[in-house]
Amino acid sequence: xxxxxxxxxxxxxxxxxxxxNLSFNVNDGEIVGVIGPNGAGxxxxxxxxxNHINKDSGDIYFDGINITKKPTHQIAGMGIVRTFQDSQPxxxxxxxxxxxxxxxxxxxxxxxxxxxxHKFLQEEQQVHFTKIKELLHEVGLGSKLNVQAQDLSYGxxxxxxxxxxxxxxxxxxxxxxxxxxxFPEMIxxxxxxxxxxxxxxxxxxxxxxxxxxxxxxxDRVIVMDxxxxxxxxxxxxxxxxxxxxxxxxxK
Amino acid sequence: MDFIVQLAIYSxxxxxxxxxxxxxxGFTGIMSISHASFYGIGxxxxxxxxxxxxxxxxxxxxxxxxxxxxxxxxxxxPILRLREDSLMLVSVGFALIIHxxxxxxxxxxxGPRGVKSIPRPEIFGISLTDKNFYLxxxxxxxxxxxxxxxxITKSPxxxxxxxxxxxEEVMKNYGYNVSxxxxxxxxxxxxxxxxxxxxxASYIQYISPESFILLPSVFMLIMVILGGMGSIGGSIIGAxxxxxxxxxxxxxxxxxxxxAESNQIVYGIILFALMYWRPQGLFGKYKI
Amino acid sequence: xxxxLVNGIIVGGIYALITIGFNLIYSAVRFYxxxxxxxxxxxxxxxxxxxKFIFETQGGGLITGFLFGLLIxxxxxxxxxxxxxxxLYRPLRKNGASNVSMIVASFGLLIIxxxxxGLIFGQSAKTIRLSExxxxxxxxxxxxITKNQILILIVTLVSVFVFELFLHRTKIGTxxxxxGQNSQLAAVVGVKTEKVIYITFFIxxxxxVLASSxxxxxxxxxxxxxxxxxxxVIVASIIGGIGSMRGALVGGLMLGVAENFGAYYFGSQWxxxxxxxxxVIFLLVRPQGLFKK
Numbered sequence: 001x002x003x004x005x006x007x008x009x010x011x012x013x014x015x016x017x018x019x020x021n022l023s024f025n026v027n028d029g030e031i032v033g034v035i036g037p038n039g040a041g042x043x044x045x046x047x048x049x050x051n052h053i054n055k056d057s058g059d060i061y062f063d064g065i066n067i068t069k070k071p072t073h074q075i076a077g078m079g080i081v082r083t084f085q086d087s088q089p090x091x092x093x094x095x096x097x098x099x100x101x102x103x104x105x106x107x108x109x110x111x112x113x114x115x116x117x118h119k120f121l122q123e124e125q126q127v128h129f130t131k132i133k134e135l136l137h138e139v140g141l142g143s144k145l146n147v148q149a150q151d152l153s154y155g156x157x158x159x160x161x162x163x164x165x166x167x168x169x170x171x172x173x174x175x176x177x178x179x180x181x182x183f184p185e186m187i188x189x190x191x192x193x194x195x196x197x198x199x200x201x202x203x204x205x206x207x208x209x210x211x212x213x214x215x216x217x218x219d220r221v222i223v224m225d226x227x228x229x230x231x232x233x234x235x236x237x238x239x240x241x242x243x244x245x246x247x248x249x250x251k
Numbered sequence: 252m253d254f255i256v257q258l259a260i261y262s263x264x265x266x267x268x269x270x271x272x273x274x275x276x277g278f279t280g281i282m283s284i285s286h287a288s289f290y291g292i293g294x295x296x297x298x299x300x301x302x303x304x305x306x307x308x309x310x311x312x313x314x315x316x317x318x319x320x321x322x323x324x325x326x327x328x329p330i331l332r333l334r335e336d337s338l339m340l341v342s343v344g345f346a347l348i349i350h351x352x353x354x355x356x357x358x359x360x361x362g363p364r365g366v367k368s369i370p371r372p373e374i375f376g377i378s379l380t381d382k383n384f385y386l387x388x389x390x391x392x393x394x395x396x397x398x399x400x401x402x403i404t405k406s407p408x409x410x411x412x413x414x415x416x417x418x419e420e421v422m423k424n425y426g427y428n429v430s431x432x433x434x435x436x437x438x439x440x441x442x443x444x445x446x447x448x449x450x451x452a453s454y455i456q457y458i459s460p461e462s463f464i465l466l467p468s469v470f471m472l473i474m475v476i477l478g479g480m481g482s483i484g485g486s487i488i489g490a491x492x493x494x495x496x497x498x499x500x501x502x503x504x505x506x507x508x509x510x511a512e513s514n515q516i517v518y519g520i521i522l523f524a525l526m527y528w529r530p531q532g533l534f535g536k537y538k539i
Numbered sequence: 540x541x542x543x544l545v546n547g548i549i550v551g552g553i554y555a556l557i558t559i560g561f562n563l564i565y566s567a568v569r570f571y572x573x574x575x576x577x578x579x580x581x582x583x584x585x586x587x588x589x590x591k592f593i594f595e596t597q598g599g600g601l602i603t604g605f606l607f608g609l610l611i612x613x614x615x616x617x618x619x620x621x622x623x624x625x626x627l628y629r630p631l632r633k634n635g636a637s638n639v640s641m642i643v644a645s646f647g648l649l650i651i652x653x654x655x656x657g658l659i660f661g662q663s664a665k666t667i668r669l670s671e672x673x674x675x676x677x678x679x680x681x682x683x684i685t686k687n688q689i690l691i692l693i694v695t696l697v698s699v700f701v702f703e704l705f706l707h708r709t710k711i712g713t714x715x716x717x718x719g720q721n722s723q724l725a726a727v728v729g730v731k732t733e734k735v736i737y738i739t740f741f742i743x744x745x746x747x748v749l750a751s752s753x754x755x756x757x758x759x760x761x762x763x764x765x766x767x768x769x770x771x772v773i774v775a776s777i778i779g780g781i782g783s784m785r786g787a788l789v790g791g792l793m794l795g796v797a798e799n800f801g802a803y804y805f806g807s808q809w810x811x812x813x814x815x816x817x818x819v820i821f822l823l824v825r826p827q828g829l830f831k832k
Contacts, residue, residue, distance in 0.1 A: 050424060052420065071423075071428075072420075072423040072424060073422075073423045073424075073425075073426050073427055073428050073429065074426075076423065076424050076425055076426035077426040081424065081425070082424055084421070090413075090414055090417035090418055090421065091417060092413075092416075092417060092536065092537050093410070093413050093414065093417060097410050097413065097414075100407065100410055101410060101411065101414045101422070101425060101427075102425055164425075168425065168426075282639060329819055329822070329823050332822075332823060333822055333826065335638065335639060336571065336638060336639070336642065337777075337822055337826055339639070339642065340773055340777065340818065340822065341818065341819055341822045341823075343770065343815075344774075344815035344816075344818040344819050344822075345815075345819065347770070347811060347812075347815045348812050348815050348816065348819075351808070351809065351811055351812040351815075352812070354808065355806075355808045355809060355812075469646070469650070472643075476643065509658065511654075512654040512655075512657045512658045513654070513658075515650050515651075515653075515654045516650070516651050516654045516655065516658075518647070518650060519646075519647040519648065519649070519650035519651035519652075519654070520647065520651060521647070522643055522644065522646065522647030522650070523627070523644050523647035523648060523651070525643075526631060526636055526640045526641075526643055526644035526647070527630065527631055527634060527636075527644070530636065530637075530640050538637070538640075
């Protein structure tokens, strides 16, 4: 059974079909790319998965459980994390605090925790956090734990967002254009982080415009156009299909 | 000297209200204008309990605060469904409805005539009718308030609500039940506003709907905005300034017929100037 | 009962008039100009003063005085509206103020204006009269309606009609609608956004003076009405859909009627509660209002 099953979802905005009878599956451990011309509905897809928007019809299953109508935070709690286009960390809090918030064990903090000696991380989480700290140093943010996130550069912000994704330890990761606006060195770093995630067993769904990176990173590619799936397979095959070429050239 | 003690008491009470409002508005980003209503509900609750039942001060105050919390829990359901502008508006609507209830639900609140002869506290047999003792009581409660909110804001819970202020959608995507957090922040803030209201009622010994119209909510908001969003110390300074300015103006010799209007004009100017030059307030860390 | 409806429509018409102006400004600048209520009331006070001056010292009639006062105060208030935008709101916007900041600043302005009015004109209620005998009226289908009220009804209808024509049939009106829909696109197409905003503020201020003067005619005039009025305007805007002219009309009328029915069934002291109860209900059930932009 696939980790993520999208079954015939449709969504219209004011008569405009953003998603049209869309179906596909994502299997455990895969890195699947989602490509398509602008306006194809790729970001809407992510919004639909997280139930940020209601679907007009269709169902979405995660790990066999129907998540079509669950509240966003519950879906996230089940083990899915997503980034937004031009993701930047929460600006007026520090890098450390941004990371703290992303750690997967922390989502049910109650007022009681204020008076206990509760810190953000228990024992096993400390191990996880040490790993993240190492990564922080690797990407050059090690000295910036107490810096306000809005004082980071755009590229550093995106790196922090990737680290938050790693910290969340989610099984399914939805990345919305993680490479946009980055310099080549940063691109290499983010690519490495994605590979590391995949190596540790995570499943990744990746929206991106950079075809080179898609070809390099993804096991499989889904092509969308006008809210529909027009191709599904490995990069080389799919990009030779006539309908795919047509859609990119604007018919 | 007596006068200064009175001013100090007002400042302390205002500070409790301001710090709690800062928690809701400045720290968590919930733009609520209904805080003075909870202040009023706390005042009325405590006053009515003290005058109509035989309860002594401490239980009456606690019960009054509890009632405020319950009303807040109810009100939070519609109010928190909305964002930003709409939330401000619906909280104003709520405030006006509460004021109308105070005025018109005569069987409960005595209407425009208000509640008279509210007794000063008697705690463990010690009568606190003396102003100086009352000041001590207020200061003790103020310190308690500060400690509680300080601890909250420095805790992991505090980080979560800061995150909610920054971006609710992102927080949901990280698995946080944002709605639940906002409700608990709103209610806790209201509880302390109710506490301040109860203290006010017992000190001044007479309350009427007049004291709790829309403008007090605005004053509280001004205190918080002036002092600085997200800064506990700033809220206290804001509270002191806003409490003291009218008195200073009286000293400056303005005839009392102009006093009320001139005060408010000054407040209006302060609000506008703040938005222009320093939207994060004097000591604030977060912009609106 | 029909009487209640009639009263409701009269008041609702006035609400509608001023809500149209408010929505006009919102659609042009995209924030809540809370001080709008006070500006209108200020204009009404001017109308009152001028009418008083003409009637008492110049030997003019009450009606002449009223019309003259209305004319002058509309122009003066219209200019004030433009000044407020140019020297107060626009700099704030340029400074990067958020929407919430704008509301707060606008509220500060409201407080300043309201209290200035109180200082200058005093707190006692003023009324504008159009004849020495005030409540002469007519019977009409089991409801009585005063001459004043007929006048208000006519003025409201004519104003809305003229305004609709202006908005849809003139070049300037079209420009205003364009800026309201999409100011960037409008600028690209060559519409002078700044000029349009000036005109918008002028017209809106004029509408608010008209409406407020009618209120002075039908009810009375007090410095605190600025706040009350803008709150009612906001309720009407939320009901009708913020930014929509049609919505302003419907919202205003609904509000007036609902208030009067509320007063009839629950007692007049609950009038405001009904209004704000309506606000809460709409914000919960249909926050976008009845009509879209």
